[in-house]
Amino acid sequence: MEKTWNNKAWFMVLPVLVLVAFSAVIPLMTVVNYSVQDTFGNNEFFWAGTDWFLDVLESDRFWDALTRNLIFSAIILTIEIPLGIVIALNMPKKGIGVPICLVLMALPLLIPWNVVGTIWQVFGRVDIGLLGRTLASLGINYNYVQNPLDAWVTLIIMDVWHWTSLVVLLCYAGLVSIPDAYYQAAKIDGASRWSVFRYIQLPKMKRVLLIAFLLRFMDSFMIYTEPFVVTGGGPGNSTTFLSIDLVKMAIGQFDLGPAAALSIIYFLIILLLSWIFYTVMTTSDAQG
Amino acid sequence: MARINLEHIRHAYGAKPTSEADYALREVHHEWNDGGAYALLGPSGCGKTTLLNIISGLINPSEGRILFDGHDVTQLSTQDRNIAQVFQFPVIYDTMTVYDNLAFPLRNRHVPEAEVDRRVKEIIEMTGLGGWAKKTARRLTADQKQKISLGRGLVRSDVSAILFDEPLTVIDPEMKWVLRSQIKRLHRQFGFTMVYVTHDQTEALTFADKVVVMYDGQIVQIGTPAELFERPRHTFVGYFIGSPGMNVLPAKIAGNTAAIGGESIALNFLPKIKPGAKTELGIRPEFVLLGREGMPVAINKIEDIGRHKIVRARFADLPISIIVDEDGEIPAEPRVTFDPKAINIYADSWRVGEEA
Ligand SMILES: Nc1ncnc2c1ncn2[C@@H]1O[C@H](COP(=O)(O)OP(=O)(O)O)[C@@H](O)[C@H]1O
Ligand SMILES: [Mg+2]
Numbered sequence: 001m002e003k004t005w006n007n008k009a010w011f012m013v014l015p016v017l018v019l020v021a022f023s024a025v026i027p028l029m030t031v032v033n034y035s036v037q038d039t040f041g042n043n044e045f046f047w048a049g050t051d052w053f054l055d056v057l058e059s060d061r062f063w064d065a066l067t068r069n070l071i072f073s074a075i076i077l078t079i080e081i082p083l084g085i086v087i088a089l090n091m092p093k094k095g096i097g098v099p100i101c102l103v104l105m106a107l108p109l110l111i112p113w114n115v116v117g118t119i120w121q122v123f124g125r126v127d128i129g130l131l132g133r134t135l136a137s138l139g140i141n142y143n144y145v146q147n148p149l150d151a152w153v154t155l156i157i158m159d160v161w162h163w164t165s166l167v168v169l170l171c172y173a174g175l176v177s178i179p180d181a182y183y184q185a186a187k188i189d190g191a192s193r194w195s196v197f198r199y200i201q202l203p204k205m206k207r208v209l210l211i212a213f214l215l216r217f218m219d220s221f222m223i224y225t226e227p228f229v230v231t232g233g234g235p236g237n238s239t240t241f242l243s244i245d246l247v248k249m250a251i252g253q254f255d256l257g258p259a260a261a262l263s264i265i266y267f268l269i270i271l272l273l274s275w276i277f278y279t280v281m282t283t284s285d286a287q288g
Numbered sequence: 289m290a291r292i293n294l295e296h297i298r299h300a301y302g303a304k305p306t307s308e309a310d311y312a313l314r315e316v317h318h319e320w321n322d323g324g325a326y327a328l329l330g331p332s333g334c335g336k337t338t339l340l341n342i343i344s345g346l347i348n349p350s351e352g353r354i355l356f357d358g359h360d361v362t363q364l365s366t367q368d369r370n371i372a373q374v375f376q377f378p379v380i381y382d383t384m385t386v387y388d389n390l391a392f393p394l395r396n397r398h399v400p401e402a403e404v405d406r407r408v409k410e411i412i413e414m415t416g417l418g419g420w421a422k423k424t425a426r427r428l429t430a431d432q433k434q435k436i437s438l439g440r441g442l443v444r445s446d447v448s449a450i451l452f453d454e455p456l457t458v459i460d461p462e463m464k465w466v467l468r469s470q471i472k473r474l475h476r477q478f479g480f481t482m483v484y485v486t487h488d489q490t491e492a493l494t495f496a497d498k499v500v501v502m503y504d505g506q507i508v509q510i511g512t513p514a515e516l517f518e519r520p521r522h523t524f525v526g527y528f529i530g531s532p533g534m535n536v537l538p539a540k541i542a543g544n545t546a547a548i549g550g551e552s553i554a555l556n557f558l559p560k561i562k563p564g565a566k567t568e569l570g571i572r573p574e575f576v577l578l579g580r581e582g583m584p585v586a587i588n589k590i591e592d593i594g595r596h597k598i599v600r601a602r603f604a605d606l607p608i609s610i611i612v613d614e615d616g617e618i619p620a621e622p623r624v625t626f627d628p629k630a631i632n633i634y635a636d637s638w639r640v641g642e643e644a
Contacts, residue, residue, distance in 0.1 A: 185437070187367060188344060188346075188366060188372060188373045190396035195392075203381075203382050
């Protein structure tokens with residue numbers, strides 16, 4: 001199809017641009033402003049150049065937190081994407097089961113982050129929590145307050161419980177768009193269950209999977225509320241992710257300069273990684 | 289290759305059919321000979337696709353049995369029935385190359401790769417997709433995609449039957465003709481049992497030895513093109529086959545005369561009619577003879593379509609079509625006679641035979 005070019009169309013996006021400017025660009029610029037200045041209070045600022053950036057980049061604290069973030073996101077993606085696909089494949093395609101499943105799937109998505117955090121915080125407690133007590137009575141030594149591994153497992157299960165539905169719903173939308181004729185042709189061609197998945201369902205889900213992957217990556221990389229509510233970054237620093245560290249720095253220690261520099265670095269990392277994922281996934285799509 | 293028997297097949301899509309109208313297939317009882325080339329002809333919605341899907345096992349019939357060479361396959365899955373089917377709209381595997389698309393049905397059945405290569409190359413040649421073999425199928429046009437769908441149906445050499453469900457709908461007329469002749473050639477070469485669904489009578493008549501006409505969930509007639517033309521078993525076949533279709537005129541039958549309006553027509557046989565049936569007389573436009581003798585008609589319109597002329601007229605106050613030769617003259621006071629050999633009598637829409 002030929003595209004028609006009409007420069008007046010730009011006026012259509014003007015309102016959005018203004019909105020985005022006020023809601024995103026301007027706040028971002030104030031952060032940039034902080035990141036290159038120093039202050040001793042009294043609203044007096046000095047030019048600090050790239051000092052804060054170098055400080056952040058040279059600190060172990062930053063690299064440790066970044067590593068935790070990367071590991072966390074990697075685990076989340078390796079669990080949620082395949083699990084989401086498997087659940088979507090097994091959801092009913094017609095009948096009364098469809099609305100029931102959709103509602104069940106949508107439920108976790110409707111619960112705010114801090115509520116999810118609180119639910120699991122209580123649920124997992126060794127003294128009063130159902131999960132904590134049950135595991136303890138089974139003789140399993142589970143304690144997310146003291147044991148870093150338990151803290152991680154708790155956070156991961158929590159995130160999987162909260163967000164796998166998103167992947168499921170996106171995949172399901174991709175699956176129901178496949179015409180029946182494709183499945184019929186596959187039967188005629190003697191395709192195995194795996195071939196049907198590999199050559200019919202997966203290609204049709206590719207676009208939505210890309211979206212699911214990016215959303216889950218960005219979101220898990222920015223994880224804040226859950227560890228804040230459940231573990232507070234501990235035990236030790238074992239669940240101190242970049243976002244937690246940032247808040248500690250900015251509000252706990254009132255180091256606005258380094259905190260601002262960290263924010264920008266954090267933002268750029270997410271942007272960069274998302275861009276890389278997007279490019280890799282879409283170019284592999286365009287080949288052939 | 290197989291003989292296929294459909295025994296009292298009925299099918300309803302709804303779970304609990306209560307009336308005859310709930311059935312998409314009302315009753316099909318029919319044998320498809322081994323190696324026959326059949327055209328399945330009928331209007332949209334008459335149940336053609338349903339019937340094919342029942343043969344291939346994509347649908348389980350509500351009632352009845354299917355036999356392949358005498359073996360009951362009603363409960364067998366599509367995979368186990370070994371049937372090839374080509375659908376109306378192209379189905380291709382987007383991410384595979386054209387070559388792999390065509391090889392897919394063979395590889396799934398573990399055909400040796402050398403044989404796969406030979407078969408696929410044959411099909412690629414036949415469909416003229418040579419330059420595309422190594423390209424991803426997604427970039428093809430709709431008719432190229434349909435050629436791949438068709439190719440996947442033809443690539444297997446061991447099938448019991450090949451079913452075509454209006455396979456050439458999206459293909460342009462000239463290519464249609466080429467592909468149809470190639471399918472016919474394959475039929476002659478390998479002797480597959482073929483069922484070719486279409487709602488285009490020319491396509492049906494040129495493809496098949498036997499044409500199966502369906503109407504409203506039933507098979508109304510099976511016959512050679514000549515039989516369908518000369519002795520339509522049901523008034524629907526009369527209308528549907530031929531251009532224009534048969535004239536079907538309400539008639540009162542008494543003994544061996546038919547009365548239409550004020551005119552009476554002598555029949556050369558004594559039709560066997562149950563009392564109370566709605567009776568009609570059918571005569572094809574080719575056998576209505578226009579001249580100076582016979583019963584009067586009023587001509588409304590004359591369409592000249594090259595080889596002959598179609599005259600639209602009123603006879604006994606009923607519309608009637610008449611075919612006249614290109615150079616046939618049309619008198620000022622036109623009259624018609626009906627060729628007695630070409631008259632068919634229908635009772636409640638079904639053709640009646642002679643009184644025994
Ligand atoms: N999946 C289905 N569910 C319910 N009704 C259907 C379905 N497929 C076809 N039908 C109905 O069955 C009848 C026959 O359809 P079909 O076999 O597709 O006809 P054709 O192929 O001759 O056009 C139609 O009335 C159609 O509406
Ligand atoms: Mg159909």
